[in-house]
Amino acid sequence: MELRFIRSIRHIDANAWNACANTDYPFLRHDFLLGLEDTGCTTANAGWQPYHCLLLDDDHLVGAIPAYLKTHSYGEYVFDWALADAWQRSGLDYYPKLVSAIPFTPCTGPRILIHPQAAEPRAVTGALIQGLQKEAEEIASSWHVLFHSDADQCHFQNTGMHERQTCQFHWFNHDFANFDDFLATFSSRKRKNLKKERAKVDQQNIQMTTIEGEAITPAICEQFHRFYQITYAKRSGHGGYLTQHFFTELLPNLRDQVLLVFAYADNTPVAGALYFKDSNNLYGRYWGALAEFDGLHFEACYYQGIEYCIRNGLQHFDPGAQGEHKIQRGFEPIRTRSHHYICDKRFDAAVGRFCQEEVDHVRDYQAAARDLLPFKREG
Template identity: 55%
Template sequence: MNLQLEVLGSVADIPAAEWEALRRDDYPFLRHDFLLGLEQAGCTTAAAGWEPAHLRLKDQSRTLAILPAWLKTHSYGEYVFDWAWADAWRRMGLEYYPKLLTAIPFTPATGPRLLHGEDVDASFVWATFREQMPELAKRLGVSSWHVLFPQAHDARSLAAAGMHTRHQVQFHWYNRGYESFDDFLDTFSSRKRKSLRRERRRVSEQGLTLTMRNGTELSEDDWTVFHRFYQMTYAKRSGHGGYLTREFFLEVAANMGEQVLMALAEIDGVPVAGALYFCDGETLYGRYWGCSREYDCLHFETCYYQGIDYCIRHGLKRFDPGAQGEHKIQRGFEPTTTLSCHWVASPELDAAVGNFTQQEQAHVEQYRKDAMSLLPFKESQDH
């Protein structure tokens, strides 16, 4: 087999039909129009610290696989924190950036990371990328390669190819065949059930009404308002307007049809808050939230309870509401292990990263077990 590895500077270098033919499922964040839209909206460019460097593996004229990747000059928008690694490089007089990153920009959602032909073995492709990485790293001038939030089987393939696996914990909701939101609440202990119902009741008592709409039902005004909410959230948390531009919301997210959803909270028909979700045939992904002013319990209703209710009504199996947030535990979101895989060009530093990930894993697993003990379910419930 005569394999060729190409580095492409834009999603636009790959025809949409070729790209989509290699997608194995309906995971929304690997859509050609989604990733191209991020780039064209100015979110993933060299100026933003996300220089496209997508890898295409070919056998003569046939494309075997595509691996979306970026040259990163910082670690923002990743949600697997490696600032300490960058600092260690700096103290040794070395440059950590740029690094090569395989991830979904600004999206800590586990899912497929590799596009490949139906007759192509994914583990073979991962092993090929890993085998060629030392030469590719020299060519690109990168210190390391990082694959964030891969599916477990891909993480195993990368580990078998010699990469280090890092563990983290998120909090996900799982559909146990619930017929309604009340059916879900029946699994809670009495005290926790009353507390959650009180939160939902408090929202309606403030005159707030909520609707969940998909992309085909949302107007340009809805997207404009939501972008303002999004900016306000980032301004409060980080002092900047967020990673995503207005063009992204109006021209990319708005065109994703039924794979994008917005929960809008209104008072007298005026939007005051919103949460943005994406979905595929099995999973709902909670992504962004914002509000014009604070209301009691509205964040929980808009970002969590509306999503749970949607999953139950539409038969989705899982709700991934995003990274962090221990307050999700008492609302029925279960501690769930997420993965990332790492390779470092320097053998000495690669060994140090390997030792760190092994030591960290035990602490993360203990944290997950401790968090499981805080779930609100009745003792008789099997979770």
Template identity: 50%
Template sequence: MVELEFINAISAIDAATWNAIAGQDYPFTRHEFLQALESSGAVAADKGWQPHHLVARRDEQIVALMPLYIKTHSYGEYVFDWSWADAYQRHGRSYYPKLLAAIPFTPATGPRLCLANDAEREDVMRAIASALPAHARQMGASSVHILFSKPEVSSAWQPLGFMQRSGPQYHWFDRDYGDFDGFLASFSSRKRKTLRKERKAVAEQGLDLQILCGSEISPAQWRFFFHCYQLTYAKRSGHGGYLPEAFFTQLAATMPEHLVLVIASHGDEPVAVALNFRDQHTLYGRYWGCVREYEFLHFETCYYQGIEYCLREGLRHFDPGAQGEHKIQRGFTPIATYSNHWLADADFSAAVAQFLDDEKLHIAKYLRDASAMLPFKQEEA
């Protein structure tokens, strides 16, 4: 029998025990990453992100873990359910709190249910799919949401009562290109010339780019990064960002092997920066900022340097983050991402199910149409 416990701080389980289950390759479920979010104050009850992590045991042995949060808003999730919350409010009902299995501020697909033994997945998922809704009802939560699961795992949640939702992102995949010139050789002639023109324009503006990994990044470079991070959020949202400087400095100390920083400089002055995470197979683009605007510098810093890094390091996949149709013409393939949802209210659940069915058709059509915009030669498109 699987028994569940909910802990209100990641520190309730030591790092070695957590990482033995969650693994140490995918960066965002590592104990160190989740601990940095909590100890820096980025996630907390007063921020609308109360840690409530799920621990599943059988015969007193941990068999599964799930990063879980009690949410009192829908910020920082990237699977937008504001319209659902508005519908609840219009009908005099409360959508918050809700339970969210996700990585805060991180729309990167990966494990959400972490298993000690993958052979137990079916039994453990069945137990959790029964217990989580009961727990949500008991605590007065409207719903349970599992965001950015792998496709096969998301599909497995569906027959257990968790509706599936899809959305678009744009990812790069290494099709045995060898190097950046090999990647460009897959483009149509016109698109290839356009991309080369963009890269040439960056060089002609006197900009130099450097990639630094982990411990190579100096404290001064981290301070510059955080300044740029705050500038980006100030421009977009009028605030300094969700994550404090202490979050990044803690990651630099505890998991530097996952960090890849791209810095653009004009002469001796740094002017732009992009922070990426990595594992053995994937580069994850996360944050960008600049102190001065230069033509095409964003594309060079956030995309082309990342692709070159992947090709050089043998990474087969580059997830540059959410949104951005401009990525398509630069060789990033439109793909579907997946989330799962359970709503306690039967009427709202039925309405959302119909909405998701309709939305799924639109997303599928969009992905087909967007794929036609890829820059590859016709036979490779």
């Protein structure tokens, strides 16, 4: 078998890559990752140089791990600024580093791709992990695998990698018939508060519309880019990580896995939320608005997403990273995982201690967050 690293996903056949991914998880699809490259989001100049790891057997792809050579830590959502600072204070370079993640997308999913007909899946997995560790030792300070699935968890144990955890807030569909059925699980006071919040949108004469399928046009996506850019500029002082071409060229090509929620005032679009979806999950990704409207962010980004899941039988809604305000709206705290390989053994033990302390903290934080959920208490 041959291990190979490629600097663009266009160097591997789309069907071969997608066969290894073997999932409708949207962010691992060849067209999504290639679209990030073609629209200028993942390039060396952007600090996201594609560096995907492939394993081939007689020129047939049997396994892969997506990877990027990073020259900064933006767009990852597993924060390692303290590690970068420690390296710098020691007179060493933390960048470049290798990162196996979906750029700008803190959504849990597969990171180890094995062809379903691979003769020896364990051997393929081991070769990929060992190959990336060796490559990191040659060209980088470290290798980081972010937001990997629970199924990948066992593969990173006993490999010299340290586990980190974070806490996110996700919604789960417990066979709800409609939104009121979901609200019936809330305590009386919390239910009234949520209804009042949703009523604020109606009181401002704002109409909500879901847009999907053939309606995901370049013009609609260009309008959303305007929302996105204005909101990013207000919050961060820049226009966002994603280029205009990401929205106007890539999203229409991915329309079957894209959902837009638009808000209209006097028949004029004033705000929107972008989601991705697969057969079982909804992923809330970006939000933007031309102006501030009371309660509209929660309506577009959370309640419309919940209603869409219920209508379409989706079982899980991941609205994105962070946000304790999601708890009172029925999003449950869940732990996400990443693994980290430190090439310089002088730092390895210290990073291991830090990660273990962080895991303990996240476990306690999750337990405390569960106590704040709005659901009725049993007994």
